[in-house]
Amino acid sequence: MSEKAPKIWIGTFHAFGLDLIRRYYEEFKLPADPALFDRSDAIAVLEEILPTLPLVHYRNLWDPALILKEILGAISRAKDELYDDKGYLALAKQMEEDAGEDEEKQVAAQKCLEIAAVYERYERAKADHKAVDFGDLIMGPTRLLEGSEAIRAAVQLRHRHVLVDEYQDVNRASVRLVKAIAGDGKRLWVVGDARQSIYRFRGASSANMAGFKSELFPSADIDQLGISYRSTQQIIDAFMAFAKDMGASKDMLPLKLTADRGAGPDGLDLRKFDRDEDEEEGIAAAIQELERKGVRLRDQAVLCRSNRRLNEIAAALEARNIPVLHLGSLFERGEIRDLLALMSLAVDPFGDALVRVGALPRYGIPLQDVHAALTHLRNERKRSLERLADLATLPGVSNEAVDGFRRLSADLQGLALQSQPWDFLTTYLLDRTDIGRGMAGAATIPARMRSVAVWQFLNFLRDHSPVGFGLPIQRALDRVRQLVLLAEERDLRQVPASALHMDAVRLMTVHGSKGLEFEAVHVPGLGTRSFPTSYTGQRCPPPVGLIAGAQGSVSDEAKRSHAMEEECLFFVAMSRARTHLRLYQTRLYPKGGNRSSSKLLTKPLSRLVRETASPPTVPLPRDSPRPQPIEITYGPDWILSDRRLELYQKCPRRFFYTHVLGLGGARKATAFARTHDCLYELIRWMSQARLEGNPAEADAVAAFESIWQDRGPQGHAFTDDYRRLASRLVGALVRSGAGRRFQQSEPLAIDFPNGRVVVEPNERAETLDGKVVLRRVRTGYRTQREYDGLEYTLYRLAGEVHFKDGFVVEALHLTDGVMEFVELSDEKFDNRRDETQIMLSGIKAGDFPTEIDAVTCPRCPHFFICPATPNGSLDLS
Numbered sequence: 001m002s003e004k005a006p007k008i009w010i011g012t013f014h015a016f017g018l019d020l021i022r023r024y025y026e027e028f029k030l031p032a033d034p035a036l037f038d039r040s041d042a043i044a045v046l047e048e049i050l051p052t053l054p055l056v057h058y059r060n061l062w063d064p065a066l067i068l069k070e071i072l073g074a075i076s077r078a079k080d081e082l083y084d085d086k087g088y089l090a091l092a093k094q095m096e097e098d099a100g101e102d103e104e105k106q107v108a109a110q111k112c113l114e115i116a117a118v119y120e121r122y123e124r125a126k127a128d129h130k131a132v133d134f135g136d137l138i139m140g141p142t143r144l145l146e147g148s149e150a151i152r153a154a155v156q157l158r159h160r161h162v163l164v165d166e167y168q169d170v171n172r173a174s175v176r177l178v179k180a181i182a183g184d185g186k187r188l189w190v191v192g193d194a195r196q197s198i199y200r201f202r203g204a205s206s207a208n209m210a211g212f213k214s215e216l217f218p219s220a221d222i223d224q225l226g227i228s229y230r231s232t233q234q235i236i237d238a239f240m241a242f243a244k245d246m247g248a249s250k251d252m253l254p255l256k257l258t259a260d261r262g263a264g265p266d267g268l269d270l271r272k273f274d275r276d277e278d279e280e281e282g283i284a285a286a287i288q289e290l291e292r293k294g295v296r297l298r299d300q301a302v303l304c305r306s307n308r309r310l311n312e313i314a315a316a317l318e319a320r321n322i323p324v325l326h327l328g329s330l331f332e333r334g335e336i337r338d339l340l341a342l343m344s345l346a347v348d349p350f351g352d353a354l355v356r357v358g359a360l361p362r363y364g365i366p367l368q369d370v371h372a373a374l375t376h377l378r379n380e381r382k383r384s385l386e387r388l389a390d391l392a393t394l395p396g397v398s399n400e401a402v403d404g405f406r407r408l409s410a411d412l413q414g415l416a417l418q419s420q421p422w423d424f425l426t427t428y429l430l431d432r433t434d435i436g437r438g439m440a441g442a443a444t445i446p447a448r449m450r451s452v453a454v455w456q457f458l459n460f461l462r463d464h465s466p467v468g469f470g471l472p473i474q475r476a477l478d479r480v481r482q483l484v485l486l487a488e489e490r491d492l493r494q495v496p497a498s499a500l501h502m503d504a505v506r507l508m509t510v511h512g513s514k515g516l517e518f519e520a521v522h523v524p525g526l527g528t529r530s531f532p533t534s535y536t537g538q539r540c541p542p543p544v545g546l547i548a549g550a551q552g553s554v555s556d557e558a559k560r561s562h563a564m565e566e567e568c569l570f571f572v573a574m575s576r577a578r579t580h581l582r583l584y585q586t587r588l589y590p591k592g593g594n595r596s597s598s599k600l601l602t603k604p605l606s607r608l609v610r611e612t613a614s615p616p617t618v619p620l621p622r623d624s625p626r627p628q629p630i631e632i633t634y635g636p637d638w639i640l641s642d643r644r645l646e647l648y649q650k651c652p653r654r655f656f657y658t659h660v661l662g663l664g665g666a667r668k669a670t671a672f673a674r675t676h677d678c679l680y681e682l683i684r685w686m687s688q689a690r691l692e693g694n695p696a697e698a699d700a701v702a703a704f705e706s707i708w709q710d711r712g713p714q715g716h717a718f719t720d721d722y723r724r725l726a727s728r729l730v731g732a733l734v735r736s737g738a739g740r741r742f743q744q745s746e747p748l749a750i751d752f753p754n755g756r757v758v759v760e761p762n763e764r765a766e767t768l769d770g771k772v773v774l775r776r777v778r779t780g781y782r783t784q785r786e787y788d789g790l791e792y793t794l795y796r797l798a799g800e801v802h803f804k805d806g807f808v809v810e811a812l813h814l815t816d817g818v819m820e821f822v823e824l825s826d827e828k829f830d831n832r833r834d835e836t837q838i839m840l841s842g843i844k845a846g847d848f849p850t851e852i853d854a855v856t857c858p859r860c861p862h863f864f865i866c867p868a869t870p871n872g873s874l875d876l877s
Helices: 011-023 037-050 062-081 085-099 104-127 134-146 149-158 170-181 207-214 233-243 274-290 306-317 336-349 366-378 401-411 421-432 435-442 445-463 472-485 554-575 643-651 654-659 671-692 697-711 719-734 790-803 826-846
Strands: 036-037 131-133 162-163 189-190 268-273 300-304 506-510 518-524 576-585 609-613 741-743 748-752 755-759 763-765 771-777 807-813 818-821
Touching: 011 134, 011 170, 036 037, 036 421, 037 062, 037 104, 037 472, 062 085, 062 104, 062 170, 085 104, 131 134, 131 826, 134 170, 134 763, 162 170, 170 189, 189 741, 233 268, 233 554, 233 576, 268 274, 274 300, 274 306, 274 576, 300 306, 306 435, 306 506, 336 401, 336 421, 336 445, 336 472, 366 401, 366 472, 366 506, 401 421, 421 435, 421 472, 435 445, 506 643, 518 554, 554 576, 609 719, 643 790, 643 826, 671 697, 671 719, 671 741, 671 763, 697 719, 719 790, 748 790, 755 790, 755 826, 771 790, 790 807, 790 826
Parallel strands: 036 131, 162 189, 268 576, 268 609, 300 506, 300 518, 518 576, 771 807
Antiparallel strands: 741 763, 748 755, 763 771, 807 818
């Protein structure tokens, strides 16, 4: 084989398709080596042509990139089924014709027509860039081979024997490509298991396995493996029992496997806990228990359904001194946030990143001194990097701060703002400091994993240098935010092969475990909404007829496909285990309430599961770092307003950065946010203008035009749309003044046992019968649960304190024009009042935990410094 092996072509379907495109590039009207677009490249291209996209149903004025990602997913899914833009448009038009008078079907057709229009423009823009995307790598070569007998014969002659592994993961386009290459199939050999079809979002389906003989190769011989050389019989019996009820088992041969390794030492083990934290303690105990039995850490794996749960378990195991092989979200790791903060410090004129950089052990600058430095930098007009040397001479700073500021200034002195990010950080790590040397000599596994993460990050900066205008470091920071927001950083979560030899527990998603095996597998989260996950619907449903073999409506097919994929994922998780399989379940949701057992624990499987009574746990060691409150002395001028308290409710840590430390952040405001700010500036103008009488709509329009020219999103692709939206809301605001006598809106203080809250109504007026109106103005629609929020309870409390029974709370929603008095149930009112007291206690005690959210976090101005805080207390008096 050694002589013949180089003649074998081995690779993925996409790599094979790219090879064909390069060979026959002239047929595709492409250059010999066309550019290959990933998702972020494709989004960038669509953003370039945003003004030409006829978006109505899929217009997201808050952040267009979010919906563009969903649209691209719909286009990619169409290519999985071999539908180009013209074919997609034909299906959408047929839907429109079939809809008749059915309003719901009309809307569905309009959405598909909208996707078709974007699809056509995207293909045109891609052609202008002489590029292909991943969907083209399969669809293009398949259509080429099916349409050209000469090329098909040449390819079949070059690849006379075809072997396809993991056949259950092929989609419709890949099936047709195999058929075009293999011809009658006499020299084709495939292997697969429909029960392991876990890439349904890419079009993989067990139907492709079921139709292999009936639809593609009628003369094919079908056989199945009878002996498993991986798992013990106890593991095999478990996943065979589960397979009996799987949707993917339909029309497939039943599993009949015998273990080559014998029965095995014990049966399946199910361990139940009350909360997620208890489950983490239980997993740690089970890992250590198996290690004592001789199962090395590197031979154990924790397989989770979601990355978020994976990160939580990784942190819990490391806190208990159990080493793990896990990178997680690269840009959310502490050591990477440190480097991102350094980059941010280089380009942020306000120096907010000092909060994290100053907290690094190398500098050790106390919190009070960081606050003084930030105040100083905000009063300067130069970039913070140019003012670091001055910070050591600030009056009143501590000796520790003097040393820290001098060291930081020396480390960054002379580094150019125009530097490439990779040059900036490598100079800092290797030349200015000994951090790089320390990473190279890391002895413990956690320290070595931190080094791996830094190495991965530096490679990312070197290989993904963003193009465009502005400072390269700022462009890199913007790209990081975008990648996290769009969840396009998954490739960076993979642990490099060079690190896999370390004796540490492997942590990965079930998707990531495909093709691997471990002596022991731990599967947590077997409860409702965790595993299986809940079906959340489709943002961009495909047109009727696009999905081959679909059953029922588009919605029904999507739900069925989701349920089947969850079953397949659980089957894959179980079948990764060689000898030991530990399952875990929590009885309660994180915010309380009973959680039902997972539907995946079917009756045939449950008969083989042994539940461990009172499973052991490993509590957090006493000397482990725990979140510590920040000792804060608030000054007499520091005010806790209702708006500030709302932010604390959403994210206490952001509240601390914004309203305690006074950070603003040099964030890039979206066009929607700038429009929003303009409207609230007009609301403030209107509240003053109404004290002298109701201004005419022309006056309000003129005032808004002045605000818009100064602060509006000029030059954006949707500028005209934002302006039209704003104009409509201006008119609604003017009309809302009818029947009211407006008064000066004074702040209204409410004293609680744990502190004071000052309510600042947007407007204050008086009804014709003399009641005070406390009005809250919102720019959007009235939501279904609008009045459940904390803010309306605070308005009512302020009214009761200052006006007894002579007031009403009024809500004005400008987008839908709803203006109404707000009635709160006593139960909701009491609950929100109690919640206010709890939050006031947290603020007083310096308790500022972080609330992680996949959408709001990367948009937060403090994303690169969170959740760091320098040591010491803070005196704001």
